[in-house]
Amino acid sequence: MGADNQESSKVNSGYCPICEKETYFYEKGNWLRDEYLCLYCHSIPRERALVHVLNQFENNWRNLIIHESSPGGASADYLKNNCKSYTDSHFFPNINLGEYYNGVRCENLESLTFDSESIDIFITQDVFEHVMNPIEAFKEIERVLKIGGVHIFTVPIYTKLDKTVQRARIVNNEVEHILEPDYHGNPIDKNGSLVTYEYGLDITKFFSNAISTTIYLEKNRQLGLDGEFLHVLICRKN
Numbered sequence: 001m002g003a004d005n006q007e008s009s010k011v012n013s014g015y016c017p018i019c020e021k022e023t024y025f026y027e028k029g030n031w032l033r034d035e036y037l038c039l040y041c042h043s044i045p046r047e048r049a050l051v052h053v054l055n056q057f058e059n060n061w062r063n064l065i066i067h068e069s070s071p072g073g074a075s076a077d078y079l080k081n082n083c084k085s086y087t088d089s090h091f092f093p094n095i096n097l098g099e100y101y102n103g104v105r106c107e108n109l110e111s112l113t114f115d116s117e118s119i120d121i122f123i124t125q126d127v128f129e130h131v132m133n134p135i136e137a138f139k140e141i142e143r144v145l146k147i148g149g150v151h152i153f154t155v156p157i158y159t160k161l162d163k164t165v166q167r168a169r170i171v172n173n174e175v176e177h178i179l180e181p182d183y184h185g186n187p188i189d190k191n192g193s194l195v196t197y198e199y200g201l202d203i204t205k206f207f208s209n210a211i212s213t214t215i216y217l218e219k220n221r222q223l224g225l226d227g228e229f230l231h232v233l234i235c236r237k238n
């Protein structure tokens, strides 16, 4: 019976914000952040958290102009299919900014080619821990957002850290490692992405005074929301 209980605790029924229907969420492994999946769309918790936050804070998102930087996975497909004005981009080192490579627009968060005040919702998922100059990148996103627009994003927040830790920086056009290099998986680069920052709750120090920030955290297995690093940040341009 103990074994049965253990088995059943690996699966729960609930409502998937991405499938928009009743589903089952199951644990494929112990690292829930990547392994607590929706049976149907295979989304991971942060993707469901992001869509849940969109529904809570920007429930007209289907009719707004959304841009997502470095998308991948079930939530990006869902947003693309449900928002007429959804566009996305990746950064390709050898392509001119604003130009297209294999049909995908090339953008650098630290130097966007979009017009100022042209976007309602800017989305990044697990991107900012790889950005070399987050102050520049946040400033650029703020520039391209309309007044009242939002940057909604996920990034690992280490709540036990008193202060954000910088792991790498650029010196004379070269990467300088301040701490042992750490890489995360990258859908467009098999070498992975270097982690540049481990953010604490003081991440808000990177935002300008014109931004009001909500840090959202909900654990709710009925929505498939559980696991490590589940914060979603909502940064609104005033």
Ligand SMILES: [Zn+2]
Pocket (backbone or CB within 6 Å): 016, 017, 018, 019, 020, 023, 038, 039, 040, 041, 042, 043
């Ligand atoms: Zn789903």
